[in-house]
Amino acid sequence: MSEMPGDTRLLAGSREGRDAGPRGAAGLGESPVPPARERTTEGAPEAIVTRGLTKRFRGGQVAVDGLDLAVPRGSVFGFLGPNGSGKTTTIRMLLGLVTPTEGTWEMLGRPMPGAIPAVLPRVGALVEGPAFYPYLSGEANLRRYDAADPAADPRTASRRIGLALERVGLTAAARKRYRAYSLGMRQRLAIAAALLGPRELLVLDEPTNGLDPQGTREVRALVKEIAADGTTVFVSSHLLAEVEQMCTHVGVMRTGRLVAQGPIEEFRRLSTGEAVMIRVETPDTDVAAAVLTGLGLAGVRTGDGEAVAELGALAPERVTAELVTAGAAVRGLAVQRPSLEDVFVRLTGEGFDVDG
Numbered sequence: 095m096s097e098m099p100g101d102t103r104l105l106a107g108s109r110e111g112r113d114a115g116p117r118g119a120a121g122l123g124e125s126p127v128p129p130a131r132e133r134t135t136e137g138a139p140e141a142i143v144t145r146g147l148t149k150r151f152r153g154g155q156v157a158v159d160g161l162d163l164a165v166p167r168g169s170v171f172g173f174l175g176p177n178g179s180g181k182t183t184t185i186r187m188l189l190g191l192v193t194p195t196e197g198t199w200e201m202l203g204r205p206m207p208g209a210i211p212a213v214l215p216r217v218g219a220l221v222e223g224p225a226f227y228p229y230l231s232g233e234a235n236l237r238r239y240d241a242a243d244p245a246a247d248p249r250t251a252s253r254r255i256g257l258a259l260e261r262v263g264l265t266a267a268a269r270k271r272y273r274a275y276s277l278g279m280r281q282r283l284a285i286a287a288a289l290l291g292p293r294e295l296l297v298l299d300e301p302t303n304g305l306d307p308q309g310t311r312e313v314r315a316l317v318k319e320i321a322a323d324g325t326t327v328f329v330s331s332h333l334l335a336e337v338e339q340m341c342t343h344v345g346v347m348r349t350g351r352l353v354a355q356g357p358i359e360e361f362r363r364l365s366t367g368e369a370v371m372i373r374v375e376t377p378d379t380d381v382a383a384a385v386l387t388g389l390g391l392a393g394v395r396t397g398d399g400e401a402v403a404e405l406g407a408l409a410p411e412r413v414t415a416e417l418v419t420a421g422a423a424v425r426g427l428a429v430q431r432p433s434l435e436d437v438f439v440r441l442t443g444e445g446f447d448v449d450g
């Protein structure tokens with residue numbers, strides 16, 4: 095797994111980068127000479143870096159507020175946040191589709207938006223699904239799509255299209271009409287359109303939105319395959335399970351702010367700070383509750399055939415022994431460690447849809 099600079103910035107923390115930087119001074123288009131720290135090299139360890147990136151829409155709505163993202167090369171970076179938290183606006187800014195109100199950003203080591211002509215051909219993007227013709231085949235649709243790109247050499251179109259179809263596993267269905275494609279195949283074709291040409295970075299905005307479970311699985315598997323080939327993938331989602339299954343890194347958005355970012359392992363480690371619960375399944379709930387209370391455990395409560403408490407640092411075998419000594423018939427005993435979801439809920443103050 096690639097290392098993210100400043101892993102310690104996992105929690106809400108990317109502020110220092112912003113304060114040290116040219117925030118505010120760099121209203122885009124206002125400064126003809128970019129600050130020295132913007133002149134980065136192609137070999138930068140991040141595929142995307144933003145500093146203080148902000149979008150205030152007319153009418154005062156702040157959609158994205160001082161974003162300091164660092165997306166390591168080679169990562170599958172899950173850009174996670176509830177609906178309306180600013181993910182799409184961020185992606186549109188990164189791709190030069192919307193002008194930031196404030197802040198700077200780099201893609202593939204080059205300062206944007208100045209380097210757009212050099213950088214965007216190396217970046218595949220799926221933001222709004224491309225409109226495909228239902229009565230044309232997948233291949234014919236890609237041909238039209240490719241022909242609309244002035245940078246694409248028509249002499250090599252067939253090869254490009256063949257490779258893109260192969261990459262998304264649609265070679266066998268290339269001649270089928272688009273309208274006969276399943277939802278998953280349609281989305282894979284959209285990803286193929288983003289992969290017409292060799293890409294170092296793929297940006298996908300909610301690629302599984304609206305898909306059935308089978309389509310969702312296909313797209314997730316495809317993202318992993320693309321990443322395994324060395325392409326950095328920046329993928330937005332409001333689904334925690336999706337990010338957990340696909341991503342090596344996560345950035346968490348809440349109302350336009352990045353509240354945390356880092357390797358997913360770091361988030362898992364964070365979850366160890368949450369309360370570990372012990373759940374005793376027993377017909378003798380009162381006896382069990384008395385034992386748990388006697389052991390000094392907090393949050394003791396009884397329910398339907400069970401007694402529950404916060405285990406804290408106590409060894410579960412100690413609880414088991416005391417329960418047996420007290421004569422409680424123990425049918426089951428479970429230690430519940432906090433999930434990644436608990437951590438995200440604490441960070442964002444709201445729940446996530448867990449299912450894909």
Ligand SMILES: Nc1ncnc2c1ncn2[C@@H]1O[C@H](COP(=O)(O)OP(=O)(O)OP(=O)(O)O)[C@@H](O)[C@H]1O
Binds near residue numbers: 184
């Ligand atoms: N063109 C616009 N003009 C005014 N406000 C906008 C515009 N585009 C987005 N917004 C607002 O900015 C906020 C962030 O929207 P954005 O679409 O970036 O969020 P999101 O996290 O991608 O959510 P979703 O998953 O629902 O698309 C929302 O409150 C939205 O209403």
